[in-house]
Amino acid sequence: MKTQFAMLALAASIISTPAMSADTIFEYYKTTARAKVDAVGKSEWESTTYREATPVHQSYNLTASANNSTTSMSYDLDYSPYDNGAVLRYSIDGEVQRDEESNASINLGHGGAINHKFRATGSGLLKVNFNIDSLVVDCPVRAVCMSVDGDVTVTGNGYRESINFTPQNGFKDGVSYLEIPVQEGKDYLVQFSSGNGISGAPKSQGITAVYTVTWEAQYD
DSSP states (O other), X not given: OOOOSSOEEEOOOOOOOOOSOTTEEEEEEEEEEEEEETTEEEEEEEEEEESSOOOEXXXXXXXXXXXXXXXXXXXXXXXXXXXXXXXXXXXXXXXXEEOTTOOOOEEEEEEEEEEEEEEOSSSEXXXXXXXXXXXXXXXXXXXXXXOOOEEEEEEETTEEEEEEEETTTEXXXXXXXXXXXXOTXXXXXXXXXXXXXXXXXXXXXXXXXXXXXXXXXXXX
16 A cells, blocks of 8 residues: 555546447446545545446545645446446555544545346346455554445345455355346346445554456346
8 A cells, every 4th residue: 555645636537338238227336435634635426327338437546644644545446347247346445644643533435336237138047246356454453444345235026135245254154156046027136335434533554455246147
């Protein structure tokens, strides 16, 4: 992780080009990031709904410094749909550095969501996998620290299944993969979300996380 001792906010970029996926009903994404010290800094927020499968790339690089404290957030959400599925990569690098004597007020956080609703063009299985590519947590013992939780929920045709991950406890019930039957003509919704933050006077800390979620409808 890099620490920069000046306020920096690189403009976010969105790259969106329609993909060939005729069965998509809608796609929604939301991204948010913030890095502030004593109200000095910046917050970013974006939200868009598409009526066709559309790639999304959203990045933020935020740094703020004041009163002998520095906080930074590097954020990246990359979503690539294809004919019968999608690949989502969610990456966070957040850091707080502060002197023990500093009374600076910190506000650091992130959030992201992707919703993809589609109509099955055949019958088969919808398969979802949640992979932890990288996770490094530098958190003092008994300190309040930022987390990068991740949740994936799949619903449709009477089915509802979830994958839940926290850096503290890992995957709930050890489940990082799921599949449900899909039926031609029925609608299905895949939802990913992550979000967390810290504020007030947290101790120096850092967290880096890279998650990849894939889903695909495999028809008979």
